[in-house]
Amino acid sequence: MARPDGVPKVKGEFEYSSDLHVDGMLWGATLRSPHPHASIRSIDTSEAETMAGVFAVLTHEDVPGRKVYGMEVPDQPVLAWKKIRYEGEAVALVAADHPETARRAMKKISVDYEVLEPVTDAEAAMAEDAPNLHLSGNLLRRVDVRHGDPRATADVVVTGEYEVGMQDQAFLGPESGLAVPDGEGGVDLYISTQWLHVDRDQVAESLDLSPEMVRLTLSGVGGAFGGREDLSMQIHACMLALHASRPVKMVYDREESFYGHVHRHPAKMRYEHGANTDGKLIYVRANLIFDGGAYASSSNAVCLNAATFACGPYDVPNARIESLMLYTNNPPCGAMRGFGAVQVCFAHEAQMDQLASALGMDPVELRIRNAIEPGMTFPFGQEVPYPAPVREILDRVKAMPLPEENETMGRDLRELPGGVSNATHGEGVKRGVGYAVGFKNIGFSAGFDDYSTARVSLSVEDSGPLVRVHTAAVEVGQGLVMVQAQIARTELGVENVIVETADTRIGSAGSTSASRQSYVTGGAVKQACEAVRERIFERVHEEFGEEVDEFSISGENIVVDGRVIAPLVELLGEGNIEETVEFHHRATYPLDEDGQGDVHLQYAFAAHRAVVEVDVELGLVRVVEVATAQDVGKVINPLALEGQIEGGIAQGLGLALMEEIRITDAKIQNASFTDYLIPTILDMPPVRMEILELADPESPYGLKGVGEPPTIASTPAIVAALRDATGKKLTRIPVRPEHIAGLEA
Amino acid sequence: MPVYERAELSAELKIIPPQEESSEAARRAAGESGLGREAGPETTMISGGRREVLEAMTSTIEAALDAGAKTIEVKIEAEGDAPRFGEE
Numbered sequence: 043m044a045r046p047d048g049v050p051k052v053k054g055e056f057e058y059s060s061d062l063h064v065d066g067m068l069w070g071a072t073l074r075s076p077h078p079h080a081s082i083r084s085i086d087t088s089e090a091e092t093m094a095g096v097f098a099v100l101t102h103e104d105v106p107g108r109k110v111y112g113m114e115v116p117d118q119p120v121l122a123w124k125k126i127r128y129e130g131e132a133v134a135l136v137a138a139d140h141p142e143t144a145r146r147a148m149k150k151i152s153v154d155y156e157v158l159e160p161v162t163d164a165e166a167a168m169a170e171d172a173p174n175l176h177l178s179g180n181l182l183r184r185v186d187v188r189h190g191d192p193r194a195t196a197d198v199v200v201t202g203e204y205e206v207g208m209q210d211q212a213f214l215g216p217e218s219g220l221a222v223p224d225g226e227g228g229v230d231l232y233i234s235t236q237w238l239h240v241d242r243d244q245v246a247e248s249l250d251l252s253p254e255m256v257r258l259t260l261s262g263v264g265g266a267f268g269g270r271e272d273l274s275m276q277i278h279a280c281m282l283a284l285h286a287s288r289p290v291k292m293v294y295d296r297e298e299s300f301y302g303h304v305h306r307h308p309a310k311m312r313y314e315h316g317a318n319t320d321g322k323l324i325y326v327r328a329n330l331i332f333d334g335g336a337y338a339s340s341s342n343a344v345c346l347n348a349a350t351f352a353c354g355p356y357d358v359p360n361a362r363i364e365s366l367m368l369y370t371n372n373p374p375c376g377a378m379r380g381f382g383a384v385q386v387c388f389a390h391e392a393q394m395d396q397l398a399s400a401l402g403m404d405p406v407e408l409r410i411r412n413a414i415e416p417g418m419t420f421p422f423g424q425e426v427p428y429p430a431p432v433r434e435i436l437d438r439v440k441a442m443p444l445p446e447e448n449e450t451m452g453r454d455l456r457e458l459p460g461g462v463s464n465a466t467h468g469e470g471v472k473r474g475v476g477y478a479v480g481f482k483n484i485g486f487s488a489g490f491d492d493y494s495t496a497r498v499s500l501s502v503e504d505s506g507p508l509v510r511v512h513t514a515a516v517e518v519g520q521g522l523v524m525v526q527a528q529i530a531r532t533e534l535g536v537e538n539v540i541v542e543t544a545d546t547r548i549g550s551a552g553s554t555s556a557s558r559q560s561y562v563t564g565g566a567v568k569q570a571c572e573a574v575r576e577r578i579f580e581r582v583h584e585e586f587g588e589e590v591d592e593f594s595i596s597g598e599n600i601v602v603d604g605r606v607i608a609p610l611v612e613l614l615g616e617g618n619i620e621e622t623v624e625f626h627h628r629a630t631y632p633l634d635e636d637g638q639g640d641v642h643l644q645y646a647f648a649a650h651r652a653v654v655e656v657d658v659e660l661g662l663v664r665v666v667e668v669a670t671a672q673d674v675g676k677v678i679n680p681l682a683l684e685g686q687i688e689g690g691i692a693q694g695l696g697l698a699l700m701e702e703i704r705i706t707d708a709k710i711q712n713a714s715f716t717d718y719l720i721p722t723i724l725d726m727p728p729v730r731m732e733i734l735e736l737a738d739p740e741s742p743y744g745l746k747g748v749g750e751p752p753t754i755a756s757t758p759a760i761v762a763a764l765r766d767a768t769g770k771k772l773t774r775i776p777v778r779p780e781h782i783a784g785l786e787a
Numbered sequence: 788m789p790v791y792e793r794a795e796l797s798a799e800l801k802i803i804p805p806q807e808e809s810s811e812a813a814r815r816a817a818g819e820s821g822l823g824r825e826a827g828p829e830t831t832m833i834s835g836g837r838r839e840v841l842e843a844m845t846s847t848i849e850a851a852l853d854a855g856a857k858t859i860e861v862k863i864e865a866e867g868d869a870p871r872f873g874e875e
Contacts, residue, residue, distance in 0.1 A: 102827075102828070108827075109826060109827040110826045110827070113793065114793045114794060115824065115834045116797060116832060117826075117832075117834075124825075125825075174818070176823075177814055177818035177823035177824055177825060177831070178821045178823050340792070488792060
């Protein structure tokens with residue numbers, strides 16, 4: 043089936059939140075700090091307030107409710123007072139009749155800063171003489187995992203230090219929204235986000251309004267990848283609209299977007315792996331240090347994820363993992379596709395390759411020998427649930443045919459590293475092959491009561507039976523609207539399904555993150571459809587005395603075994619049958635002090651094989667092919683699945699080779715898509731994929747979340763292939779040409 | 788994904804009328820608890836597990852009183868459970 047937003051998006055007709063317009067609206071703008079660490083001595087807005095066309099100029103004094111917000115810990119000022127903790131922190135707001143007027147008004151706001159020395163990385167934040175960025179110091183979170191014998195020894199030991207740079211979600215649609223005051227003190231916000239209800243509650247808190255007075259409606263989302271899970275201008279737009287009593291639209295440009303959302307955490311990781319001479323892992327020890335930036339955002343969860351996935355999908359009898367999250371004056375970091383698991387997968391997979399080399403073993407064979415299996419125990423104390431086909435997906439990627447290797451000399455330049463930039467004509471090009479496997483939790487963990495709400499109604503319209511599905515689940519481009527419609531059609535047998543716009547008129551659906559929506563909102567829609575079916579059974583029994591266990595809707599009739607029981611219209615008349623359900627998945631539990639517990643819901647696994655060609659003199663790379671095997675439980679929509687896998691690999695390739703927010707002295711150096719490079723179609727190789735459908739006995743249809751696993755192991759597989767081609771250690775990502783060419787360590 | 792790591796309890800303390808000496812004492816005590824954060828020009832917030840927040844709040848209030856605070860407004864909010872989000 044075609045996705046309803048597909049054609050408009052391809053034709054450029056889809057309305058993103060940046061396209062929102064209402065007559066008489068004002069334009070909001072944000073004055074941001076140019077300094078990463080400073081004290082604010084004073085803010086003078088008087089000149090800006092008197093400008094023609096300016097309707098509001100607001101500072102922290104105008105925040106009517108809670109002056110801070112935060113998904114886990116409310117520590118981030120809505121508008122800064124006294125302290126600036128990162129470059130780009132919001133200080134004041136303006137609403138004006140034109141974006142240019144707003145820009146000029148911001149220039150008239152005078153902020154007197156006392157500039158302070160910034161804390162520029164996580165290790166510096168741990169120094170004894172480092173300034174405390176928050177009252178409680180700079181350590182935001184620490185998670186320890188202690189498993190087995192802490193003093194275990196091994197025949198073969200390998201150590202390594204690994205570093206991951208700050209990746210950006212690089213969604214194409216910048217942050218944007220439209221706030222419309224309702225004239226009665228409340229406000230409607232049309233917004234692109236990932237979780238309407240958590241936005242609503244934080245907005246209401248800071249506006250000092252009851253949640254009912256703040257209504258959110260989802261607008262067209264141009265990608266998210268975690269970067270829209272935290273607030274950007276939600277509170278700001280509503281403050282301006284309520285203050286000016288006019289609708290206010292805010293749209294960040296690309297540069298502001300880099301300052302307006304959280305990024306993937308940079309990490310430094312020290313690892314030690316010990317194994318016996320047969321290649322059986324004896325222990326893993328790791329020290330993980332994450333730079334959380336200036337505010338908490340989702341750093342606590344990233345810290346926990348990294349600790350639990352630090353050993354990889356392997357049977358590790360003894361583990362000692364220390365995961366630390368630090369505050370710094372760098373941009374705040376938070377959710378991004380695969381978070382926590384991405385960073386440690388790069389490190390543990392590099393370690394497995396190093397261990398294979400030390401043992402003289404094939405790297406895939408080493409992984410298979412240590413592959414975790416259902417019934418075993420993860421180092422964090424949870425029993426490995428079925429299915430966990432680590433061995434099988436590794437076997438599959440290993441068995442896939444390798445792409446043909448043609449003579450490099452005389453090849454079409456587009457098939458060489460550097461492409462048509464005339465870098466190499468085939469000389470100095472070496473091919474490499476690398477493997478990696480990774481895993482991640484699906485859904486919310488650690489005791490959170492994770493659920494989604496769905497309302498399904500069945501009626502008969504002039505055009506025939508119609509099903510309406512209403513949830514607050516956010517479509518960010520992944521195809522959830524289509525999946526909801528598919529489930530309703532499958533369960534009720536009605537072709538005509540409308541998926542209504544997501545908003546806060548219905549209960550929470552949770553966040554579109556953690557690869558969870560097909561599971562949780564899919565489960566809610568399925569259960570709501572089942573409840574509607576149950577009501578139909580009851581009515582058939584009441585009206586016609588028929589005892590039926592199974593029926594279908596065929597055309598406009600209720601049919602059992604090909605026999606028409608009743609026209610649907612006779613059952614429903616002009617009314618409808620409507621059911622609202624909450625779908626909760628099974629309980630999870632927080633980790634104990636030793637980092638042990640049934641912490642996660644479901645695990646998804648993916649293995650990757652990358653083939654690269656490298657110009658070893660210039661350090662240029664062409665990824666020839668990425669092959670992958672992934673267990674998805676049940677394919678719900680094959681095309682959407684393919685899109686998720688290819689898109690995830692593209693993002694993994696970006697982290698391996700090009701995507702990094704470069705920061706010097708806590709200041710972003712490349713806040714544009716000219717300087718922050720993301721893969722284009724020219725960089726993206728063909729993807730060879732094999733899909734396993736091993737049903738999860740607990741999930742709806744047996745499905746598993748699919749969005750994040752493709753991103754996790756694709757990065758280390760590409761870097762392993764680079765090592766194979768170059769013989770270099772390559773312990774930092776993204777790998778730059780100078781690392782390959784040997785110009786920089 | 789992150790909300791599953793949401794702080795179980797948050798306590799906001801505000802000294803009325805604002806008084807620098809007692810505010811500073813409260814901030815210092817909150818900071819020493821390992822749970823404190825600033826939540827406004829005159830407001831200190833303590834976020835974390837229920838028991839540790841309640842203990843830290845007591846010591847923070849005591850520090851503020853010792854420093855001369857006459858009125859302390861305390862707002863406590865349990866945030867760990869899902870129903871806060873999406874309760875209709």
